[in-house]
Amino acid sequence: QKEVEQDPGPLSVPEGAIVSLNCTYSNSAFQYFMWYRQYSRKGPELLMYTYSSGNKEDGRFTAQVDKSSKYISLFIRDSQPSDSATYLCAMNVNTGTASKLTFGTGTRLQVTL
Amino acid sequence: DAGITQSPRHKVTETGTPVTLRCHQTENHRYMYWYRQDPGHGLRLIHYSYGVKDTDKGEVSDGYSVSRSKTEDFLLTLESATSSQTSVYFCAISEGSEKLFFGSGTQLSVL
Numbered sequence: 001q002k003e004v005e006q007d008p009g010p011l012s013v014p015e016g017a018i019v020s021l022n023c024t025y026s027n028s029a030f031q032y033f034m035w036y037r038q039y040s041r042k043g044p045e046l047l048m049y050t051y052s053s054g055n056k057e058d059g060r061f062t063a064q065v066d067k068s069s070k071y072i073s074l075f076i077r078d079s080q081p082s083d084s085a086t087y088l089c090a091m092n093v094n095t096g097t098a099s100k101l102t103f104g105t106g107t108r109l110q111v112t113l
Numbered sequence: 114d115a116g117i118t119q120s121p122r123h124k125v126t127e128t129g130t131p132v133t134l135r136c137h138q139t140e141n142h143r144y145m146y147w148y149r150q151d152p153g154h155g156l157r158l159i160h161y162s163y164g165v166k167d168t169d170k171g172e173v174s175d176g177y178s179v180s181r182s183k184t185e186d187f188l189l190t191l192e193s194a195t196s197s198q199t200s201v202y203f204c205a206i207s208e209g210s211e212k213l214f215f216g217s218g219t220q221l222s223v224l
Contacts, residue, residue: 032211043117043203043215044156088155092210098144098161099207100171105155 003027006089006104015113019076023089023104026070030091030102033065035074038086038106047087048074079111116140117216119204125222132191134219136204145187146171146205146213147179149198156203162187194223 006023013019021035032051036044048063050056050072056063062075072091076083089104116139126132136145146161148171158171160179168179176198178190191198204216 034212036215041218043217046212046214049212090156090213094210096210098146098163098169099210099213100158100161101156101213103156105153 001026002105003102004089004091004104007107008105010108010110012110012112013079015079015081015111017079017111019074019079019083019109019111021074021076021087021089021107021109023072024070025072025091025102027091027093027102028067028070029093031094032092033063033072034090034101035061035063036088036090036103038088040085044088079109081111081113084109084111117204117206117214119202119216119219121219122217123220125224126194127224128195129193132194132221132223134189134202134204134221136187136189136216138185138187138204138206140206140208140214141184142206142208142214143184144207144209145181146207147177147187147189148203148205148215149173149200150203150218151200159189159202194221196223199223 004025035048037047038044053067060077064073086106088106090101118137147159148156162168162181202219205213
């Protein structure tokens with residue numbers, strides 16, 4: 001079993017829909033949780049960053065962490081065709097040294113007109 | 114891409130040949146990383162560096178070596194490329210133990 005599980009999709013939604021992307025994990029020591037967006041043939045781009053449990057909002061994006069359930073989510077409101085990309089969750093333990101992130105395999109999202 | 118340049122962007126090589134990929138940063142970040150990305154496996158850490166001449170292995174380091182002679186440059190070398198090393202390679206940087214910033218990637222094909 002992988003340390004971080006993420007549904008690969010693809011997930012296809014109409015423009016304007018609310019999108020929910022999720023990851024589950026097994027390591028209770030994870031403290032930092034991130035979402036990256038990756039367009040085709042590009043590098044991952046940091047989208048959201050949260051520490052421990054709770055919600056964080058940035059424009060149309062909301063990241064949610066539930067450490068008791070070992071479950072994190074990314075919500076996208078009013079989805080746009082430009083949101084079509086692969087979304088990667090990532091997490092790590094704060095060791096005070098290098099950032100050795102553990103990644104999910106990514107969920108491919110397609111927002112249609 | 115956060116002041117990170119990877120070269121080359123694409124490379125086709127033959128089995129058994131040596132290959133070196135270069136990562137250059139202009140952010141003066143302490144940590145640099147090499148990841149590979151493969152379908153079904155996601156991003157996996159190959160090697161990382163925590164300072165000039167200071168490197169350590171990641172999850173999938175077999176068949177790879179790295180060097181960092183300057184803060185801004187981190188090289189990944191495949192001593193004798195194999196077909197299983199066909200992948201997309203990403204360099205990343207961080208200042209501390211939290212956020213990682215990625216380059217645009219190098220598509221490597223080993224025939």
